[in-house]
Amino acid sequence: MTDTPAPAAALADFDAYAQAVETVAAAARAYYGGADATIDDDVYDALLRGIEDYEREHPDRVLADSPVGRVAAGALPAGDVTHSVPMLSIANVFDPDGLDAWGASLERRLGRTVEGYTAEPKMDGLAVAALYRDGRLERLVTRGDGIAGEDVSHAINGSIEGLPERLTEPVSIEVRGEVLLSIEQFEAANEIRVAHGASVFANPRSGAAGTLRAKDRPYVIPMTFFAYVGMPLSGDESAMSVFLRSAAHSEVMATVATLGVNTTGNTPAGLRVCPTLVEVQEAVDTIAAMRAELPFGIDGVVIKADAAADQTDAGTGSRAPRWAIAYKFAAVHRITRLVGVDWAVGRTGVIAPRAILDPIEIDGSVVGFATLHNPADIERRGLRIGDRVSVYKAGDIIPRVEAPLVHVRTGDETPIEFPAACPQCGGDIDRSEQRWRCVKGRACGLHAGILYAVGRDQLDIEGIGGRLVTQLVASGAVADVADLFTLTREQLLALERMGDTSVDNILGRIEDARSRPLSRVLCALGIRGTGRSMSRRIARHFGTMDAIRAADVVEMARVEGIGDGKAPVLVAELADLADVVDKLVAAGVNMTEPGVTLGAAPGPAPTEGETPPAGLPLAGRAVVVTGAMTGVLAALSRNEMNELIEGAGGRASSSVSARTSLVVAGDKAGSKRAKAESLNIEIITPEEFAAIVRPVLNAGASD
Numbered sequence: 001m002t003d004t005p006a007p008a009a010a011l012a013d014f015d016a017y018a019q020a021v022e023t024v025a026a027a028a029r030a031y032y033g034g035a036d037a038t039i040d041d042d043v044y045d046a047l048l049r050g051i052e053d054y055e056r057e058h059p060d061r062v063l064a065d066s067p068v069g070r071v072a073a074g075a076l077p078a079g080d081v082t083h084s085v086p087m088l089s090i091a092n093v094f095d096p097d098g099l100d101a102w103g104a105s106l107e108r109r110l111g112r113t114v115e116g117y118t119a120e121p122k123m124d125g126l127a128v129a130a131l132y133r134d135g136r137l138e139r140l141v142t143r144g145d146g147i148a149g150e151d152v153s154h155a156i157n158g159s160i161e162g163l164p165e166r167l168t169e170p171v172s173i174e175v176r177g178e179v180l181l182s183i184e185q186f187e188a189a190n191e192i193r194v195a196h197g198a199s200v201f202a203n204p205r206s207g208a209a210g211t212l213r214a215k216d217r218p219y220v221i222p223m224t225f226f227a228y229v230g231m232p233l234s235g236d237e238s239a240m241s242v243f244l245r246s247a248a249h250s251e252v253m254a255t256v257a258t259l260g261v262n263t264t265g266n267t268p269a270g271l272r273v274c275p276t277l278v279e280v281q282e283a284v285d286t287i288a289a290m291r292a293e294l295p296f297g298i299d300g301v302v303i304k305a306d307a308a309a310d311q312t313d314a315g316t317g318s319r320a321p322r323w324a325i326a327y328k329f330a331a332v333h334r335i336t337r338l339v340g341v342d343w344a345v346g347r348t349g350v351i352a353p354r355a356i357l358d359p360i361e362i363d364g365s366v367v368g369f370a371t372l373h374n375p376a377d378i379e380r381r382g383l384r385i386g387d388r389v390s391v392y393k394a395g396d397i398i399p400r401v402e403a404p405l406v407h408v409r410t411g412d413e414t415p416i417e418f419p420a421a422c423p424q425c426g427g428d429i430d431r432s433e434q435r436w437r438c439v440k441g442r443a444c445g446l447h448a449g450i451l452y453a454v455g456r457d458q459l460d461i462e463g464i465g466g467r468l469v470t471q472l473v474a475s476g477a478v479a480d481v482a483d484l485f486t487l488t489r490e491q492l493l494a495l496e497r498m499g500d501t502s503v504d505n506i507l508g509r510i511e512d513a514r515s516r517p518l519s520r521v522l523c524a525l526g527i528r529g530t531g532r533s534m535s536r537r538i539a540r541h542f543g544t545m546d547a548i549r550a551a552d553v554v555e556m557a558r559v560e561g562i563g564d565g566k567a568p569v570l571v572a573e574l575a576d577l578a579d580v581v582d583k584l585v586a587a588g589v590n591m592t593e594p595g596v597t598l599g600a601a602p603g604p605a606p607t608e609g610e611t612p613p614a615g616l617p618l619a620g621r622a623v624v625v626t627g628a629m630t631g632v633l634a635a636l637s638r639n640e641m642n643e644l645i646e647g648a649g650g651r652a653s654s655s656v657s658a659r660t661s662l663v664v665a666g667d668k669a670g671s672k673r674a675k676a677e678s679l680n681i682e683i684i685t686p687e688e689f690a691a692i693v694r695p696v697l698n699a700g701a702s703d
Contacts, residue, residue, distance in 0.1 A: 011054045014061055020047045020054075024067050045092065045328065081151045084234040087127060087143040087176065089319055090302060090326045096281055099303070102325045103277045106305065109314055109322060115307040118250050119283035120264035120271040122300035122326055123226050125180030126209045128152070130163060130225075131233065135170035137163070142212070152212050162262025163225035171240040175261055177227035181208045182296045189221045190403075194380050202390040202403040203333050204297050227263045228302065230256040248306045264302075268294060268675060273306060284327050289670025291329065293655075300328040334367075336360040338387045338401065341372065341416050345424035347449035347526045349441040353378060353416075355389075355401045362393040370399035375418055376434040382406070384413035441576075442480070442526070447473050453481040453524035457532050457639040459513040460520070463506040471495045481524055482583035484510060518545060518593040519643070521584065527573045529566050532639045533654075536646060537561060538570075545581060545591035549574055594647065616649025617692050621661040623650045624676070627669030629686045632697065648693045656681065664689045 011017045024047050048067060055062045062068075093099050107114055127143040137156055140163075142149040156165060160179060167173075181189060181204040189207055190200040196219055201207030211221045230252040232241030244252055250273050253263045265271035269290055272283040284301045291298060305311050305323040314323035340356035353372040360367055370391055372378055383389065387404035422429055422438040424445070430437045438444040450469045454461040461484065464472075472478040477491050487510065492503040519539035523532055530538070541559045542548045557567035574581075585591060623645045629636060636644065641664075642652035656663060656675040663676040663683045676683050690697065 011050045014058075017051065017054045017058075017061070018063060020051050021063050021066055024048055024051065025065060045094075080148065081139070081141045082148045083129060083141070083144075083146070084174070085231065086146050087129060087149070088146055088316065088321060090324050091320045092300075092326045092328045094328050099277060099281060099284070099325070099327060102303075103280075106314060106323065110310060114305050115310055116248075116305075117274045117277070117280050118271055118304045118306045119274055119280050119287070119301050120228060120304075121267055121269040121287055121294070121298040122302045122328075123178035123180055123228075123264070124205050124297035124299045125178030125226075126205070126212055127176065128179050128212070128225075129174055129176045130227075131174050132167055133172045133233070135167040135172075137165045150213070154215055155212050157220070159220050159222050161222060161224045162227075162266075164260045167259040167261070169259060171259070172233045172236050172238060173240060173244065173256075173259070174229075174231050174233055175227040175256055176229035176231070177225055177263075179208050179212050179223050179225050180204060180296055181211070181221075182224050184295065185222055185224065190380070192219050192221060195219075199406055200381050200403045202405060203392070224296065225262055226267065227253070227256050227261050246308050248308060249304050249311070250306050267296075268671075269298070270678060286670065286674045288329060290674065291332070291671075293671055297332075298329070299331070300326050302326050330362075332362060333390055333392050333402075334360050334362045335388055335390055335405065336367075338383060338385060338389045338404075340385060341378075343419050343423040345422065345438055345445050345448065347442065347445045347452050348528050349438040349443075349445045351419065351422065351424075351429060351436045351438060357389075357391065357401075360391070362391065362399065365393075367391065367393060367399045370401045372401055374434045375431075375436060378416055378418075384409075384415055386410075386413040446479070449526050450478060450481060450484070452526055454484070457637055458520055458524040459484070459516055461506070461509045461513050463502065463509055468495070468498075480580045480583070481526075482580050482587060482589075485514065485584065485587035485589060514587070514589050516590060517643070518543075518591055521545075521589060521591070522548070525577055525580065527570060527577070529569050529573075533642065533652070534561060536643065536652075539593040540646060543593055545585070549578070549581065617695065618645060618648040618650030618662075621650045622653050622659050623662045623664065624653050624656050624660050624672055625664045625666075626672035627666030629664075629666045631687045632690050633666075633686045644693055644696060648696045 011020055024044060027044050051066065052068050055066065055068055091102075093102055103114070129141045129143070129149070130137060131139040131141075138153075139151065140153045140156055141151055144150055158165060163179075181201075183204070186201065186204040186207055189211070193200060201210070207221075208223055211223060230244055232238075232244045243255070247255070250271060253265050253271055257263045257265060263271065269287045272279075274280045274283055280303055284303075287298070287301050303325050305314060311321070311323040314321070316322060337358040338355055339358055341353050342356060344352050344354060346352060353375065355370040355372050357368055357370060370393075372383075381401070381403050383401065383404050388408050389404050390402045391399055392402050393399035419429065421427060422440070422444060425438060425440060427444065428439045430439050442449055447466075447469055450464075450473065451466060453459055454464045454469075459481075464484075469478075472487075472495070475491075475495070477487060478484060487507070489503055489507065492498050492506060493500075517539065519532075519536040522539055522545075523530065523535035527535075537560050538548060542551065551571065553564075553567045553571050556562060556571050557564050562570065625638065625641045625645070628634075629641065633641065645652040650662075653660060656672045656679065658679060660676065660679070660681050663672060663681055664686060665673045665676075665683050666686050673683060684692075
């Protein structure tokens with residue numbers, strides 16, 4: 001189910017109403033004019049609904065500049081190009097009840113059942129109309145006030161992906177859609193702007209709007225276009241125009257796509273044809289689940305009556321078509337205040353800044369902290385303490401601060417102070433790379449490193465938590481991960497709040513950890529540039545720790561996902577950890593990876609098309625796991641599921657693509673299952689998967 005934004009703002013009196021009108025008007029001018037937002041989308045929507053409620057109850061007190069019933073909330077003056085057909089706004093709903101009420105209203109107006117609906121992602125960009133004549137892009141116009149827009153034809157320079165300068169056929173057509181910055185384009189755009197001495201964009205939408213209108217810049221910022229309307233040119237009676245007037249919306253968009261124009265149907269979310277509102281709601285929920293994984297921002301789903309006859313008979317109101325509605329999602333971009341920055345030392349000695357925020361709810365959770373990546377990123381974004389900042393979060397993605405709202409600074413903001421010494425130990429800082437590190441490296445981050453090493457997906461030593469790690473490090477009993485395996489009963493009993501039973505349990509878990517697969521041990525070492533997945537790939541590539549340590553840069557680069565850039569760092573890190581590895585070997589810790597043929601010469605990681613290993617149930621198959629596992633798999637972490645897949649001869653992957661051969665879909669599987677269905681990829685339940693890999697499961701249980 002999608003999140004529901006805040007309810008309509010309750011406006012108690014005329015003064016509150018007038019202030020809301022002023023606030024919404026200012027926000028709309030910024031939003032539609034391409035400037036940084038001044039309030040959150042959720043706040044904007046709540047205020048606008050509050051204004052509507054007040055005017056419904058007090059029709060005699062409506063202000064002349066009320067945004068209700070006006071395209072773009074009356075934010076923009078008329079442009080210099082009149083649209084042949086007004087570019088209207090779309091009314092909003094925010095929950096299933098609102099969708100049902102709209103559907104019932106539409107059918108009452110038609111006097112019949114709607115023939116069918118379409119559901120497509122609502123892009124968070126700038127609306128434009130692109131006019132093609134005889135297959136050539138002739139003019140590009142913004143929506144403006146809906147009646148007339150701004151001519152931005154100077155942007156026809158080949159830099160807008162999905163909006164070709166020539167169609168695949170010499171037809172005349174107007175396509176309407178959104179120009180936006182994908183997530184990748186947004187990051188690249190900010191790097192380009194900083195390199196040219198400009199401030200960073202606060203968010204992708206304002207960046208796209210500003211870029212589309214900009215002239216004579218000394219640099220080019222690529223953007224992307226997605227069409228959601230195809231319509232005939234005024235006065236044109238060609239076969240194409242006749243088709244556009246009579247065909248269903250889904251058919252029109254399919255035709256637009258064949259002409260070489262990006263459409264909403266070309267996106268991973270797709271354009272979905274739904275016979276009933278029940279299927280529409282299912283499509284909304286599916287697209288909402290995909291939101292965090294999409295390569296661009298969306299703020300909802302647009303639902304339309306598909307048939308041309310239904311659209312014609314339903315008609316259009318003064319501000320919006322009656323045959324379409326936007327199902328809005330909760331905002332993932334919110335605005336709050338940066339109140340401080342703290343600095344933490346990680347397990348390898350990396351010194352990471354973290355933003356302290358005025359708490360705000362984003363995407364269903366309260367956010368009080370956000371990542372700032374590194375000092376260079378802080379400087380690039382020009383952040384100051386006290387700034388109003390744009391914060392982004394979606395799904396499970398860690399919240400991040402994107403940019404300050406420079407135009408609302410008061411002058412009371414202060415610079416962010418960078419640490420002169422390591423905040424953990426007071427030692428010197430290595431500033432030679434963007435990510436600063438304490439010169440003591442792992443010795444400084446020892447507490448974090450040990451806590452990471454004993455985690456479930458590494459050595460899985462239950463009973464060793466933060467308090468105990470603090471005591472072990474402080475007492476000198478543990479100076480690296482290898483020391484865990486030489487801990488004595490006497491050492492543990494000497495610590496606070498440690499009794500016989502607790503000590504016996506911990507020593508038992510440490511003994512169990514000696515036989516963990518090499519991939520787990522490798523991950524526990526906390527090598528820079530590796531994590532759980534990379535550690536598995538390295539272990540399965542080489543098979544033994546001896547082979548890993550003997551590998552040079554060229555051999556290490558052959559491991560899938562490493563390459564020439566990461567290989568030197570990994571080889572150097574392994575050399576630095578030589579003493580720790582020697583201690584692990586002396587302590588009897590396993591240094592081989594199960595399922596790998598020992599003595600075989602290491603080579604490139606298996607890829608599609610190679611002969612898979614024989615006798616394994618998932619030999620050569622690319623497998624994606626999504627949703628919550630059930631049955632015998634319920635207790636397994638996602639990392640343990642990936643280990644199970646690879647132990648059965650398969651390749652574990654985190655994303656669904658045409659190369660995926662199997663998807664294991666558990667409870668509440670969302671976007672990955674939907675994408676697998678669209679690609680006709682085999683989907684099975686956790687119970688069916690457990691039956692396939694039962695020999696591997698049983699072998700693991702007997703180890």
